[in-house]
Amino acid sequence: MLFLSQLLNRPVTGAACKRLGLVEDLTFQLGEPFPQVTGIVVRNRGEKRVVPWDAVARFGEGKAFVLELGADGLAPYPLLTSDVALLALDVMDSQVVDINGANVVRVDIGLWGLARRLGVAGVLAAINLRAPWKIPEGIVRWDQVDPMEKEISKVRLRVSHDRLIRLHPADLADIVEEMGHDQRSSLLQALSDEQLADLVEESSPEMQATILEDLGSDRAADVLEEMEPDEAADLLAELPEKRARHLIGLMDQEEASEVKGLMRHDEGTVGAIMTTSYLEVPPDWTAARALAWYREHNRDSEIHVYLYAVDKSGRLVGTVSIRTLLMAEPETWIKQLFGPQLYTVEVDDEPEDAVEKLVRYKLMALPVLDENGVLEGVVSVHDVLDYLVPDRDD
Structure with missing residues (x-):
């Protein structure tokens, strides 16, 4: 298996074995289930050019890229469209969501990532083979990954949150806890009011308040209407009284009445934890x-x-x-x-x-x-x- 960190700074040679520069990055096009590498960014004396991937003839010694064209066949940099991004610049060291493990991970970080960048991954592999304990590599398949939104100059890396949305709300809540504000806001905008209600019900009290704040008052009230009345009452009871009254005032009258009725019961009683959602x-x-x-x-x-x-x-x-x-x-x-x-x-x-x-x-x-x-x-x-x-x- 080839890793990006092992390809960066490798030499690129063209026709007649002429050296064209070093690998700066790889371009890729987003797609399902896997993205496709579309080109190589080549750096030579401070100047960058883009090589189409189909111009790569083979890997030579030392993982060098051997091309079927010369320097005149290299395109100016950047040559990127809205659905094309850079692996090293946009993905490496960034946070992504491991859908299968239901957690947030950072790309190519840790002991294995460092070893690959230093060119000593083989030494670490030999140690790992003989050691009584093992160092896990933590490889996650791309189709189990949901990259978080990231702005790079004029290129915006966007991937559908469909796989993330299909997670159990409890797992999604754990992931949201690890997200930053911008990442969380991007995800919240992709969720329906009903999905948000499920997410909020599974979140910690602190994160519940944060999510409602991120949503704004009008949509927060819509989400509260979708929640089970007892869950909404518990959440509102934890908010500052003025904020709770404001949100209740924006809710539909019937749902608001149910929630206010539940909030009247003393804490530590059955009335405070019961639901009014029954038949x-x-x-x-x-x-x-x-x-x-x-x-x-x-x-x-x-x-x-x-x-x-x-x-x-x-x-x-x-x-x-x-x-x-x-x-x-x-x-x-x-x-x-x-x-x-x-x-x-x-x-x-x-x-x-x-x-x-x-x-x-x-x-x-x-x-x-x-x-x-x-x-x-x-x-x-x-x-x-x-x-x-x-x-x-x-």
Whole structure:
């Protein structure tokens, strides 16, 4: 395998073995899945010229480039278009995202990179072969890389963030933590409001505030509307009160009302960690009707394993799991599918009370009631884990 650091400053010879200069850089054209080398930048006594890659006949001794043309065949420098960049100038030593490893890495840095630049990579390889410990090379395939945006004079290196966007939001959040302001802003502009909401929910409180600041107030409010209400409430509670009020004022009235309702609950209570994103049905619906309604609306809910039956006053009368609903006869009434025991917690209970019931009765979520039995929200396993282990890696 040839490395760029091993080719830089190598001699370039042309027709009749005449020396034309040294390799200054390689030009490449962006493309999928791999970019293509298009030319060589040759330096000779301070003057630079560009050699088309198809003019390279072979590598001679000492990795010298042997060309099929003479000095008169070299083009002036720079001869670059908007989709062409320079490997050494634009990529080497810059930060890129390793999509597979879900982290930010620097190109050709470390012991192997230094050894290649000094021409002693063979010595290091021999030591590595015999040593009881190994020095990893850290090679990342280009199709697993998302270069970060970088401005070089009039050339802007741009690569689609499509691969990066497809990462799990938790992995993407780790990468964003390592980005600088300009790199982060470039990525945020490529994300939809829904994708940003997922990213913000997985980010640290400090990064959440930073992202909202980067987005500006109007778009930050749009992203808050896309977040789960309990997650948005937690985030806003960490912001300065004036800033939180301003963002809530820009949100849609319905979403803002849900978030403000959650923020009224005291910290350290079930009400403070519950979600209001769940699905209610009347107890006199049939299984078929409830299932059809669930299929139409489940994307709007954070709770996907249960439906909650409430009366006209909003009081909880029973729960039914989606599994039970799927197995029921279509004309069965919802109220006929309720379990023998209804397990609940109240808004002022401690989260530990919810944990005890979730574990004891092997439940994925618990309905949360006020003192009158009105359904106020639902607390899930995910909610209590976020509360008990806030810095866990999802």
